[in-house]
Amino acid sequence: MPQNVRGVVARKKGEPVSVETVVIPDPGPGEAVVKIQACGVCHTDLSYREGGINDEFPFLLGHEAAGVVESVGDGVVDLEPGDYVVLNWRAVCGVCRACKKGKPQYCFDTHNAKQPMTLEDGTALSPALGIGAFVEKTLVAAGQCTKVNPDAPAKVAGLLGCGMMAGLGAAVNTGGIGRGDSIAVIGCGGVGDAAIAGAQLAGATTIIAVDTDPRKLEWAKGFGATHTVNAKEEDAVEAIRAATDGNGADVVVEAVGHPETYRQAFYARDLAGTVVLVGVPYPDMKVPDIPLIDFFGRGGALKSSWYGDCLPSRDFPMYLDLYLQGRFPLDKFVTEEIALDGVEQAFEKMHKGEVLRSVVIF
Known part of the structure; x- marks a missing residue:
């Protein structure tokens, strides 16, 4: 019935x-x-x-x-x-x-x-x-x-x-963040903070949170951010480079879904670094105007992360077990x-x- x-x-x-x-x-x-x-x-x-x-x-x-x-x-x-x-x-x-x-x-x-x-x-x-x-x-x-x-x-x-898996999967599955790596996360809502928590769990040692809201940056520290950047007060790209010995981050997770923050992610990565787009853009948004020579001059990868590239049958039980163990x-x-x-x-x-x-x- x-x-x-x-x-x-x-x-x-x-x-x-x-x-x-x-x-x-x-x-x-x-x-x-x-x-x-x-x-x-x-x-x-x-x-x-x-x-x-x-x-x-x-x-x-x-x-x-x-x-x-x-x-x-x-x-x-x-x-x-x-x-x-x-x-x-x-x-x-x-x-x-x-x-x-x-x-x-x-x-x-x-x-x-x-x-x-x-x-x-x-x-x-x-x-x-x-x-x-x-x-x-x-x-x-x-x-x-x-x-x-x-x-x-x-x-x-x-x-x-959805959101927590999308964020932590963007860092761990799509970005391949690992022990000793550096990561910058642009946009520190639920998805961005999940990427930060996932990076900490995976052993990243430099975790840079970027946002325009001081309250969100404070929250990000609670999930493992080692550095915070208020993009209203300083240049996000330069701040990320400064925190990574001038090189840029190994992985940059863009958790906003906006052309300008994607541009920041592109230039804030190391020469062979990875950009992961997990923020959801609106349909009328366009790829930012980046000179093609800048794509040619860098290695690494530009990736999009759909659902954190997760496999629910594998990932959901694992992360809940880590939660129950007090580790996530x-x-x-x-x-x-x-x-x-x-x-x-x-x-x-x-x-x-x-x-x-x-x-x-x-």
Whole structure:
């Protein structure tokens, strides 16, 4: 029987979200219904509301979530009711050319649930990142459910579903940061601070946090930043070079998604360094005007990081185990716990830079 639950819906571009009744169908083949316990408020949800992703309104927002499997559909063999899971937005296919090469983290045919969740009048909802988790229960593809240690509280476990994994994966997986390396992180929100925490975990010895907000720079120190740069007060590129013996950083993570900060990242890396773009740009943004000779004159790599190049089945359990061992400070990212009707206010706080993560608790 379909179920009626409460969820956060964005009906029109730029308008405040509302809590509405959402109809959840029974799981079909390869699908699962998950009872959500907690869901982080990510900037991507705000981007959906603002029309920065696409215009497939109305959206069912939320995607950084953990919960318990309630039911599964036909053909699901590795998941059962009662399993504690973190939701991911890249259920791998197992048969595309990337998967066949043994690199499922780059799967070219990831999938979501096939049935739509709807409003009471039958209007189909577009779930954010194929999940839609600002809701008491959600329908997902079974492959979007990653089983993890139930000792990890849902309010921190769910954060690995997007922003924290994107940031730490950008540093560790995409950037390949290692022992003794230097890294600069431009943009110290949740994703940037996760990159900083990941770099510290991997053994980087020079970790430079760059932002224009003194409060965010102070937060970055708590995640392992050894140097901070206020880009309003000093030239970020020169400051990064000064902190790295004039060379530039081995890895520069751009966690803003803006042409100017990407330009800074390009020039702040060492001659054979790596730039990693993990900040999400808006569709109308263009590559900065950098002379082609400057590309030619440097080695290294320019990379983009999608979901931190993670493999959820490998990475989610590992990082939660590190959290439970006291080695990865996921709990520091949780600024506040809120109710379902507090999402719009959480967006305002996010826009003002007042929080790292607001987390909806069910």
